[in-house]
Amino acid sequence: EKGGFDTFMEKEIHDQPHAVADTLLGRTDETGSLVLDEMGMSEEDLRAIDKMVIVACGTAAYAGMVAKYAIERWARIPVEVELAHEFRYRDPVIDEKTLVVSISQSGETMDTLMAVRHAKELGARTISICNTHGSTIPRESDGVLYTHAGPEIAVASTKAFLAQITASYILGLYLVQVRRDKREGVAEVMAELQAIPAKIESLLEGMDRVKEIARFMADTRAVLFLGRHVGFPVAMEGALKLKELAYIHAEGFAAGELKHGPIALIEPGQPVFVVVPSPDSEHGLHGKVVSNIQEIRARGARTLVIAEEGDEDVVPFADEVIRVPRTQALLAPLLTVVPLQVFALELSTAKGLDVDQPRNLAKSVTVE
């Protein structure tokens, strides 16, 4: 049942190319148009939406943050992302022109369900991105976009995260198609998304050094993660995986925040993962993140740098360079998070911990 792997988590990490490919399957018709037939809303209704609010918890909320960058950039619709348990008790400004999108692997997370119910009471339209057919959250939402990651058994989410991000991209592109009538850009992103599974595959084949780094870090007390733009939620997800699996204090920061406080944490030997954007990104943040690496290195940090193949600028300041294949800037999280998952899994294993069932956690949190 573990497909030859020692743990469900390891199997699920290796399932990720399929999780992405299967989530993309059957979303386009013969003309290349996206068809999402379970949206529960007409195209006219979708055109009337003036704001989107994404509600989710934990890893699913980080998928939501990635979605915000992509959907705002492509569809030019304002997107807020909020932890479901905060949204529910905050008196949010929501009406019938708001599209509330919940993201949940299990479809049973009570905090997320309560947020969806609250959104409906306020008159919003609701869509759920969910991995579990017939679960409560999609049943109570107006529409659903199912992720096709297959059952996720390990408590720590991996393949569901990639599938959630993929589904959010599809939703964003669908909104472009419906609201902006710009089909060309859509085809280009879809084509690159189709290429992602093979890139994850090749990335997974090159993880030996990451595993080695993890095994030598079993005594580490704290690890920091820096990222910017879509790399920021990836940094937070990398930190969450490490907390959950290896019980190591870990924090993810937006790299731009460094000088506003967190740089005080840097002392000699402090390991810091840095998720570097592509040198070709149109947002032009590559140079800024390379400067951040330089700054923390000068203060003694041990820099573990996740950078695109061919990015030589990082090399002088990196103690380790972990390479990821090239892709479009907004799609990079589907690749950059993978080494961080493998790192947490391997470190947890090196400490002799229960990877699939970390202490104090349940697979789905059905209480508020």
Ligand code: F6R
């Ligand atoms: C982290 C993890 C949790 C879940 C969160 C939401 O590895 O698994 O943070 O992502 O509890 O769960 P779902 O997606 O089922 O609503």
